[in-house]
Amino acid sequence: MKTLMLGNEAVARALYEAGVTVVSSYPGTPSTEITEAATQYDEVYSEWAPNEKVAFEVAFGAATGGARSFCAMKHVGLNVAADPLYTASYIGVNGGMVCAVADDPGMHSSQNEQDSRHHAIASKIPMLEPSDSAECLSYTKLAYQLSEQFDTPFLLRLSTRISHGRSLVDLSPREEHPIKDYKKDVMKNVMMPAMARVRHQVVEKRTKALQEWCETSGINSVEYNDTRVGIICAGSTYQCAREALGERASYFKLGMVNPLPVKSLLDFARHVGQVYVIEELDDIIETHCRKHGIPVIGKLLLPVCGEFSQSVVREALLGEELPHIALDQAIPPRPPVLCVGCPHRGLFTALKKLNLYVSGDIGCYTLGAQAPLSMIDTCVCMGASVSGLHGFNLARGSQQAKNSVAVIGDSTFIHSGITGLIDIAYNKGFSTVIVLDNSITGMTGHQNNPTNGLTIKGDPTVAVNLEALAHAIGINRVVVVDPFDMEATRKAVEAELAFEEPSLVIARRPCALLKTVKHNPPMVVDTEKCTGCKSCLKAGCPSIKVHGEANKGRGTAEIDQNQCVGCEICAKLCSFDAINF
Amino acid sequence: MSQPVKNIMIVGVGGQGTLLASKLMGKAFVEKGFDVKVSEVHGMSQRGGSVVTYVRYGEKVYSPVIEKGEADIIIAFEQLEAARWLPYLKPDGILISDNQKIDPMPVITGNSAYPDKILPSIREKGVQVIEIDAVALATAAGSIRATNVVLLGVAAHFLGFDKEVWLDVVRSTVPPKTIAINEKAFELGFAAK
Ligand SMILES: Cc1ncc(C[n+]2csc(CCOP(=O)(O)OP(=O)(O)O)c2C)c(N)n1
Numbered sequence: 088m089k090t091l092m093l094g095n096e097a098v099a100r101a102l103y104e105a106g107v108t109v110v111s112s113y114p115g116t117p118s119t120e121i122t123e124a125a126t127q128y129d130e131v132y133s134e135w136a137p138n139e140k141v142a143f144e145v146a147f148g149a150a151t152g153g154a155r156s157f158c159a160m161k162h163v164g165l166n167v168a169a170d171p172l173y174t175a176s177y178i179g180v181n182g183g184m185v186c187a188v189a190d191d192p193g194m195h196s197s198q199n200e201q202d203s204r205h206h207a208i209a210s211k212i213p214m215l216e217p218s219d220s221a222e223c224l225s226y227t228k229l230a231y232q233l234s235e236q237f238d239t240p241f242l243l244r245l246s247t248r249i250s251h252g253r254s255l256v257d258l259s260p261r262e263e264h265p266i267k268d269y270k271k272d273v274m275k276n277v278m279m280p281a282m283a284r285v286r287h288q289v290v291e292k293r294t295k296a297l298q299e300w301c302e303t304s305g306i307n308s309v310e311y312n313d314t315r316v317g318i319i320c321a322g323s324t325y326q327c328a329r330e331a332l333g334e335r336a337s338y339f340k341l342g343m344v345n346p347l348p349v350k351s352l353l354d355f356a357r358h359v360g361q362v363y364v365i366e367e368l369d370d371i372i373e374t375h376c377r378k379h380g381i382p383v384i385g386k387l388l389l390p391v392c393g394e395f396s397q398s399v400v401r402e403a404l405l406g407e408e409l410p411h412i413a414l415d416q417a418i419p420p421r422p423p424v425l426c427v428g429c430p431h432r433g434l435f436t437a438l439k440k441l442n443l444y445v446s447g448d449i450g451c452y453t454l455g456a457q458a459p460l461s462m463i464d465t466c467v468c469m470g471a472s473v474s475g476l477h478g479f480n481l482a483r484g485s486q487q488a489k490n491s492v493a494v495i496g497d498s499t500f501i502h503s504g505i506t507g508l509i510d511i512a513y514n515k516g517f518s519t520v521i522v523l524d525n526s527i528t529g530m531t532g533h534q535n536n537p538t539n540g541l542t543i544k545g546d547p548t549v550a551v552n553l554e555a556l557a558h559a560i561g562i563n564r565v566v567v568v569d570p571f572d573m574e575a576t577r578k579a580v581e582a583e584l585a586f587e588e589p590s591l592v593i594a595r596r597p598c599a600l601l602k603t604v605k606h607n608p609p610m611v612v613d614t615e616k617c618t619g620c621k622s623c624l625k626a627g628c629p630s631i632k633v634h635g636e637a638n639k640g641r642g643t644a645e646i647d648q649n650q651c652v653g654c655e656i657c658a659k660l661c662s663f664d665a666i667n668f
Numbered sequence: 669m670s671q672p673v674k675n676i677m678i679v680g681v682g683g684q685g686t687l688l689a690s691k692l693m694g695k696a697f698v699e700k701g702f703d704v705k706v707s708e709v710h711g712m713s714q715r716g717g718s719v720v721t722y723v724r725y726g727e728k729v730y731s732p733v734i735e736k737g738e739a740d741i742i743i744a745f746e747q748l749e750a751a752r753w754l755p756y757l758k759p760d761g762i763l764i765s766d767n768q769k770i771d772p773m774p775v776i777t778g779n780s781a782y783p784d785k786i787l788p789s790i791r792e793k794g795v796q797v798i799e800i801d802a803v804a805l806a807t808a809a810g811s812i813r814a815t816n817v818v819l820l821g822v823a824a825h826f827l828g829f830d831k832e833v834w835l836d837v838v839r840s841t842v843p844p845k846t847i848a849i850n851e852k853a854f855e856l857g858f859a860a861k
Pocket of ligand 1 (some may be wrong): 495498610
């Protein structure tokens with residue numbers, strides 16, 4: 088019986104079937120559901136690590152210890168894990184290891200659009216790229232076999248449409264792989280210069296062997312139809328091309344994207360007329376083809392930026408566009424917003440009047456950058472708010488430090504904010520850092536993390552004590568505030584800004600979407616008192632609007648009784664006492 | 669069974685339960701022996717943003733997404749989203765739209781206006797529009813949260829197979845406690861067309 092599964096669920100299923108026993112990951116869209124789905128298999132140990140570097144090292148340690156192991160991350164997560172990745176390549180594995188990395192072309196949920204194939208090439212680690220859920224399952228299983236056969240960790244490249252697409256898979260039973268013996272082997276496992284020089288040679292030989300293997304193994308497949316046009320593609324671009332061109336073209340579908348074959352590509356090119364390379368993001372396959380004398384057309388016609396679809400291919404290659412209808416009116420955009428009852432709204436609303444430079448970070452609170460809150464000055468990568476604020480204040484002096492803060496979520500602080508805070512304390516900085524502690528990793532869909540005292544399976548565990556941690560690293564000023572108490576929050580931040588020493592402000596209130604959070608009844612507007620002044624809209628809550636013709640056309644406020652959870656932020660912004668329970 | 673691939677889009681506002689509707693559809697098409705692909709977006713745009721899910725079924729489905737001019741049916745959970753995704757409908761496709769309006773932040777802050785008479789304007793373009801008060805029907809069924817299943821019921825009417833297939837899928841997918849409400853929601857949608 089075929090089952091409809093997300094690509095991510097199919098990868099998790101493969102971990103089960105391939106006898107994997109250790110999984111360590113850090114969440115990141117679109118990779119998160121792999122590890123969440125893995126928790127349903129009791130045979131597979133799974134955990135959330137504090138960041139991707141730790142996750143990779145845990146999985147690699149498990150592989151050294153003889154287990155089949157796994158880690159997953161989004162594309163930018165692989166930057167964080169790049170350090171172990173490049174040297175793990177030299178060491179190789181004992182039990183098989185696979186690292187899934189999910190790219191996000193089109194940036195549905197990411198801060199950049201980098202192409203993770205570059206990491207595979209640079210670290211000389213082989214990479215497979217599935218094109219649907221069935222291949223997510225079969226390629227992941229194959230990657231374990233190859234990992235052990237060629238003595239290397241494997242990368243599995245996913246992308247949003249593959250990870251978050253459901254398609255049919257066939258399930259098989261689990262195959263147990265008993266833990267392999269561990270034997271001390273300094274020449275292989277201790278990468279000091281003398282050993283690494285030898286291992287680098289091994290890596291180069293391995294790449295050649297893998298290239299031979301991919302020429303003949305059937306991992307890359309060829310479909311001959313009309314031979315006037317030949318398409319070279321991989322992963323989701325195969326689906327786009329096949330949909331757009333059907334039998335009007337022949338296809339060379341790559342299953343392994345590092346290393347790339349040479350002989351079989353040359354052979355394909357000889358059998359077809361004009362060859363096109365259809366690849367999302369960078370021109371990696373195209374450059375490879377040119378290097379080996381295959382005259383291809385790629386980025387000349389197809390974009391480097393953005394996600395591909397059948398219409399991108401159709402328009403580029405055939406110049407065709409399907410007829411369609413559109414309204415003449417302008418359609419206002421609908422950007423994502425902080426949820427109704429979100430504690431981050433309290434913090435940003437409280438600080439709005441202070442006119443601060445806000446060094447931002449990555450999480451739900453990044454949405455505070457948008458109007459009407461407009462409270463974020465920068466957003467780079469996880470952790471950069473804290474270290475970036477230190478640099479900003481070094482550049483502009485202690486007066487600036489009295490007008491600037493960093494905002495960082497609990498999960499992001501653990502991921503890579505702590506090191507920045509140590510830098511501030513150690514180097515006698517004076518910055519004020521605010522941790523938005525909502526007891527969960529919110530943006531990626533509610534994962535437990537080291538601050539909330541729960542494991543991936545929801546079992547109780549120790550929780551990082553942020554106050555004690557700050558003291559231990561040399562931050563003497565630590566205050567805890569409730570972001571819904573906006574006045575106290577503002578006063579506390581103002582007080583900390585005035586001190587010429589570093590402070591940590593912990594704005595603590597759990598995420599409104601947590602099941603354990605009890606909500607107030609919805610609030611109502613007293614239309615007699617409301618003057619239509621719109622002060623209540625300053626917090627950017629989606630459940631309140633001002634409309635109608637009352638108050639000389641200014642309208643009156645109205646609160647959506649189905650949405651409002653009674654956080655009282657709008658009531659506190661109202662000078663006329665018009666909003667009450 | 670060699671009919672062309674059918675394309676259905678489910679569009680709405682993050683948090684409205686569009687993912688359950690696509691999941692139920694996907695299951696029903698598998699049940700009927702089709703190849704199926706469903707494409708969802710998780711993460712950032714979930715938070716009150718515009719969300720879209722693609723469901724495609726037929727003998728063999730390649731691309732997981734639906735592009736401009738390709739959708740046979742669009743199920744819109746909100747009027748502005750119906751307008752936004754209209755270009756994805758085939759000129760002879762069917763638009764099923766809930767009549768509720770949810771202001772996006774740029775409208776709340778007064779930076780843009782919510783367009784007037786969306787559904788009539790779409791009708792004027794020659795599109796077959798099925799307008800429905802799914803929120804009211806869901807409330808009648810017992811929970812506003814069953815709005816998605818009401819809309820599924822309406823769509824099921826145009827998908828041509830037995831009502832029982834759908835009801836089975838609904839029963840086997842929704843939480844046991846909500847089966848009765850969801851069955852009723854489906855029936856009300858199916859009868860409303
Ligand atoms: C290196 C890296 N890993 C993962 C992500 C994905 N990601 C975006 S925000 C976020 C966590 C946000 O959680 P938290 O800091 O607790 O803030 P919240 O969303 O709860 O407000 C993650 C994991 C990323 N952007 N970069």
